[in-house]
Structure formats: structure tokens, C-alpha cells
Amino acid sequence: MKGFARLATLLLCCLTLHSAQAQPVGVPMDVLHWWTSASERKAADQLALQLAQAGVQWKDAAIPGGGGMAAVKVLKSRVLMGDPPDVAQLIGTTLTDWADIGLVMPLNAVAQRQRWSQVLFPTVLELVTYKGDVIAAPLGIQRINTLLYNRKVFGRLNLSPPRSWAEFEMTARKLQAKGIRPLAWSDEPWQISTVFETVLLGDAGPALYRELIVQRKSSAWMDARVERALQRLRWLRALATDAPVERPWTESTRELMADNAGMMIMGDWAKGELMAWGASPVRDFGCAVVPGTENMHLYSIDTLAMLVSARPREAAQEKMAEVVVGQTAQLAYNRIKGAVPVRRDIDPAALDSCARDSWETFANVRNARVPSLAHRMAADEAIKDAVAQTLWRYLTDPRMEAAEAQRRLASVIRAPSAER
Ligand code: BGC
Numbered sequence: 001m002k003g004f005a006r007l008a009t010l011l012l013c014c015l016t017l018h019s020a021q022a023q024p025v026g027v028p029m030d031v032l033h034w035w036t037s038a039s040e041r042k043a044a045d046q047l048a049l050q051l052a053q054a055g056v057q058w059k060d061a062a063i064p065g066g067g068g069m070a071a072v073k074v075l076k077s078r079v080l081m082g083d084p085p086d087v088a089q090l091i092g093t094t095l096t097d098w099a100d101i102g103l104v105m106p107l108n109a110v111a112q113r114q115r116w117s118q119v120l121f122p123t124v125l126e127l128v129t130y131k132g133d134v135i136a137a138p139l140g141i142q143r144i145n146t147l148l149y150n151r152k153v154f155g156r157l158n159l160s161p162p163r164s165w166a167e168f169e170m171t172a173r174k175l176q177a178k179g180i181r182p183l184a185w186s187d188e189p190w191q192i193s194t195v196f197e198t199v200l201l202g203d204a205g206p207a208l209y210r211e212l213i214v215q216r217k218s219s220a221w222m223d224a225r226v227e228r229a230l231q232r233l234r235w236l237r238a239l240a241t242d243a244p245v246e247r248p249w250t251e252s253t254r255e256l257m258a259d260n261a262g263m264m265i266m267g268d269w270a271k272g273e274l275m276a277w278g279a280s281p282v283r284d285f286g287c288a289v290v291p292g293t294e295n296m297h298l299y300s301i302d303t304l305a306m307l308v309s310a311r312p313r314e315a316a317q318e319k320m321a322e323v324v325v326g327q328t329a330q331l332a333y334n335r336i337k338g339a340v341p342v343r344r345d346i347d348p349a350a351l352d353s354c355a356r357d358s359w360e361t362f363a364n365v366r367n368a369r370v371p372s373l374a375h376r377m378a379a380d381e382a383i384k385d386a387v388a389q390t391l392w393r394y395l396t397d398p399r400m401e402a403a404e405a406q407r408r409l410a411s412v413i414r415a416p417s418a419e420r
Contacts, residue, residue, distance in 0.1 A: 026055040027316035031304070032078070033089035034071035036064040037250045039272035043337035047139075050329040056316050061085055066249045067190035067374070072381060079103065086313050087320060090136065090305040092127070092376035093384075098305065099135045105306040105314065106133040110321045120325075121362065123369055124342045127301055127377070136303035137321035140330075140339030143358040144298040144372045145198040147288045148264045148271060150256055153180060154286075159262075161288035165232065168291055172239050175262040184252035184261035185240035187396065189388035191249055193374035195265045196233050196391050202292025203229040206368035212413075213378045214371065221410035230394065230402040236265075237395055244396060256285065265290055267300060267375070271354050272338025287354035296368045297361045300375035301342065379413075386412035 029051075035044045041062075048058035063071040068089065075088055090098055098104050111117070111134040116125060120138065128136040149161050157178060162168035172182035186192075201209045204225045211220040220226075253270045255261040257277055264270060274285055281287065289296070304324060306317035323329055330341040331350060340351065340359040348356045361367050371377030373384060390412060394405035 025052050026057040027313070028057045028059045029087055029313065029316055029320060030059045030061050030085040031087040031089075032061040032063065032071060032075055032085040033304075034063055034065055034068040035089070036062050037066075037269075037273055037276075039269065039276035039336055039338060042276055043272065043333050046332050046336055047324055047329060050326075050332065051320060051323050054319055054323045056319050056323070066188065067194075068376075069190065084307045084309050086309065086311070086317060087304050087306055089302065091301065091303050092371070092378070093380045094376055095128070095136055095303060095305055096130050097380060098307075099130050099133075103307055104135045105308050105317060106135055107137065107306065107318065107321050108134050110134075110137075110318045110325075114322055114325060116325065119343050119345050121342060121344055123299075123362075124301060128303055136305040137324050138342040139302040139304060139324055140334045140337055141342055141358070141362055142267045142269055142300045142302065142339045142375075143361075144194060144267045144300055144375065145201060145290045145293040145296060146266060146268045146271065146354070146358075147290045148256060148266065148274070149286050149288060150259060150262055151284055151286050153259055153262050161286060162291060163288075163294070165291050169239075171262070176239075180259070181240060181255065181261040182263060183236060183240040184255045184264040185237060185245060186249060186252050187237075187244055187246045187392065188248070189385075189392040190374055191252075191266070192233070192391045192395055193384075193388040194267060194372075195236065196229065197372060197374055198265060198290040198293060198298055199232050199236070200226065200229040201296060201298050201370060202290055203232065206296060206370055209370050213373045216379065216383075216413045216415045218410045218413050218415070221406050221413060226406055226409075227402045230405050233391070234395060234402075267372075268338045268354060268358060270338065272336060275338070275352075276336065281352050281354050287357065295361060295364075295366075296370065297358065298370055298372055299362065300372040300377055302337075302339065383412060383414060 035041060051058050063074045065071060072094060078084055124138045128134055128138055157174055159171050159174060162171045175182040208223060208225060211217045249266060250273060252264055253273045256264045257274055257279055271287060279285055330343055331346060334341050340355045348359050351359055362369060373379055373387060376384060387409060390405060390408045394400050
């Protein structure tokens with residue numbers, strides 16, 4: 001009897017494991033997101049696996065396109081057609097916009113049961129709390145001000161990761177002299193915007209950055225430090241390329257991986273991608289911060305929102321929120337995704353060196369933690385896109401002066417109060 005029970009347990013365990021990987025089990029949940037690169041895919045699969053074990057089936061509705069440009073549009077059309085997904089990767093301001101029209105299900109009960117107010121970083125809890133309700137399950141914190149560098153190339157040329165722009169220039173020149181592209185680059189507007197905000201944070205400092213991006217004071221955009229950041233952006237692009245190059249972020253990452261580029265400025269999802277391709281942060285590449293942003297954390301936080309629909313799904317939606325915020329899923333998902341857990345109660349020793357630095361910088365209240373505009377943490381879709389388009393125009397039209405770009409940026413920025 002004992003032997004039979006053991007066999008039954010074993011069978012049950014293996015069946016569960018097998019079915020989690022191969023066959024759909026549990027309540028099907030349609031999840032709309034934009035994680036389609038190798039690491040993003042693996043990270044989503046990891047969540048699916050954890051959820052399957054809890055009786056919830058992740059039915060994938062992935063829409064390709066870095067930064068979620070296409071996914072946000074598809075979501076809008078599905079909602080208009082009366083066919084919203086059960087769950088969506090809604091982040092930052094897109095989250096509150098949808099909550100305003102009553103599409104997002106509050107998760108107060110799960111948040112209370114799982115003590116989110118104690119286990120989550122306050123910044124994270126604040127981000128998912130709107131008008132007194134918790135409206136999304138946070139997944140991971142990405143660090144935007146990340147400078148990735150190729151350890152093999154740096155080792156060969158005896159280079160160290162640059163800590164100032166002067167060092168950056170010297171490093172870039174040495175790489176160029178060896179025929180290596182100093183900086184992997186793409187002119188996709190959202191990628192330009194991603195690089196710009198990190199440069200801006202370094203040049204402006206956190207106080208002015210907040211005035212520009214959080215309070216969105218139009219007049220602040222005429223500050224000389226913004227002009228300097230714009231000039232630096234143009235200089236960086238000139239170091240990287242002399243021809244227009246619009247390509248997915250994964251292609252630039254590939255260039256770094258193939259030793260054809262020395263450095264790359266991108267959110268740390270690029271670290272996740274390098275690792276998904278088999279590269280190691282100890283042997284093959286390193287993470288530093290963009291010059292001028294030491295001890296600062298420019299963040300984008302991924303969140304899943306549970307959407308209201310005619311189909312009753314509340315129990316499974318709550319289960320999903322509970323599982324993805326749980327310790328196990330947090331560590332497993334973020335390790336692959338390149339992000340860090342949204343929880344304060346994890347052991348940082350469990351993280352790789354890049355992630356540990358990100359998590360510890362974020363956890364230290366003395367450090368500046370500022371939201372990303374390019375990744376929807378600070379302004380709505382329209383402002384975010386207008387800023388990205390303006391930066392794209394400035395970079396691709398050499399006749400446009402930085403002062404003209406400043407004027408245009410000042411005119412597309414609207415203060416939060418002016419939106420309502
Ligand atoms: C998301 C990341 C994603 C990246 C590239 C960002 O907006 O927060 O999760 O990996 O876009 O698609």
C-alpha cells in the first residue's frame with residue numbers, strides 16, 4: 001500500500017510536470033503581451049509553467065514589437081471589438097488609462113492576503129495602486145541606465161568600462177581604431193528615446209530629470225543641461241553609425257554578442273537576451289551604468305493587469321496575480337528576463353552580478369529612483385510617442401539644432417494636471 005502510494009505520488013508529480021510543459025492544463029487565460037525575443041519568450045514560458053502548477057493555463061497572445069508599440073494598439077482594437085484578453089501586459093500610464101475606463105479588475109483581496117504592502121518595494125506598490133485600488137500584479141524591475149560591454153573585446157584591448165563621458169570617448173576611439181563599432185545602435189524611435197533618457201538623467205541629475213519627466217514642466221526643457229544631453233545624444237549616434245539604422249533591439253544585442261560592437265546602452269532585458277543565447281555576465285559581457293548615473297536607478301516596471309470581461313474569470317485571475325508575485329516565480333522569471341524581483345524579501349545573493357547591483361541600488365532609499373518616460377512610467381502614450389518622434393527627427397535631420405529640438409520637446413510636453 002505504501003509502495004502504491006509512493007508510485008501514485010510519483011506518477012502525479014511527473015504527470016503534472018509533463019503536462020505543464022507539453023499540454024495545456026487548468027483554466028485557460030488569454031494573455032496579451034509583447035515578449036517575443038528569446039529571453040522574453042523563455043521568461044513568459046517560465047511564468048506559464050509556474051501557473052500550470054497552480055491550475056491556471058497561460059494562453060499566449062504575444063504581439064511582436066520591442067517596447068510594446070504594436071501590442072498596445074492590438075489591445076485597443078480587441079477592446080473596441082468587445083474581445084478583451086483576460087490578462088494584459090499593461091504598464092505605467094497605460095495601466096491607469098485603462099483603469100479609468102473601468103477595464104481593469106482590482107486586486108485588493110490578493111494584495112492583502114499576500115501582504116503586498118510589506119513585501120513589495122513601496123515604489124512598486126505605488127505604481128500599481130490607483131485611486132485606492134491595487135490594479136496590477138508587478139513582475140519585475142528593469143534598469144534602463146544600463147551600459148553593457150563586451151568583456152572579451154575589452155579584455156583583448158585592455159579597456160575598462162568607462163565611468164565618465166571622457167573615458168567613454170577614449171574607449172570608443174580605441175574600439176574604432178580596431179575596426180569595432182563602439183556602440184551598438186538602432187534608430188527606432190523608442191530605442192533613441194531609451195538612450196536619451198539615460199543620458200538626460202546623467203546630465204540633468206535626478207532633480208531636474210523629475211521636473212522634466214515627472215512634473216513635465218514645459219519651461220524646464222529649455223535648460224542648458226537638456227541642450228547638453230541632446231548634443232551628447234547626437235555625438236553618441238555619430239560614434240555608433242554614419243548611416244540610418246532602424247532595427248530591432250535584438251539585432252543590436254546580437255552585434256555585441258558577436259564581438260562586432262564594444263558597448264550598448266539598453267534596458268537590462270538585453271542582458272537577459274545575451275544570457276538566453278548562452279553568454280555569461282562573468283565571462284562574456286559586463287554591466288555598468290551609463291556615465292553620470294551611478295547610484296541612480298532609471299526604472300521600468302512590468303506589470304500584468306487582469307481585465308474585466310463578460311467571461312467570469314476572477315478566481316483564475318486572482319490566482320495568476322498571486323503566483324506571479326510569489327517568491328518562486330519572482331526569482332525564476334526575473335533570472336531569465338534580465339530584470340529584478342519587485343519584492344524586498346529576496347536574498348540578493350541569488351541574483352547574478354548585474355541584477356544584484358540593480359536590486360541593491362533600487363532597494364537603497366538614499367539612491368535616486370526615477371521613472372522611464374520611454375517605457376510609459378511617466379507620461380501617457382501620446383506624450384511618450386511625441387517625445388520619441390521629436391528625438392528621432394532631431395537625430396536624423398542634421399540641420400535641426402539642439403535648441404530647436406528643445407523648443408519642440410517643450411511644446412509636446414504637457415504637465416500631468418493639464419491632461420485631465
Ligand atoms: C518592457 C520589457 C521588454 C522591452 C523590450 C520594455 O518596455 O518593459 O519587458 O523586454 O520593452 O521589448
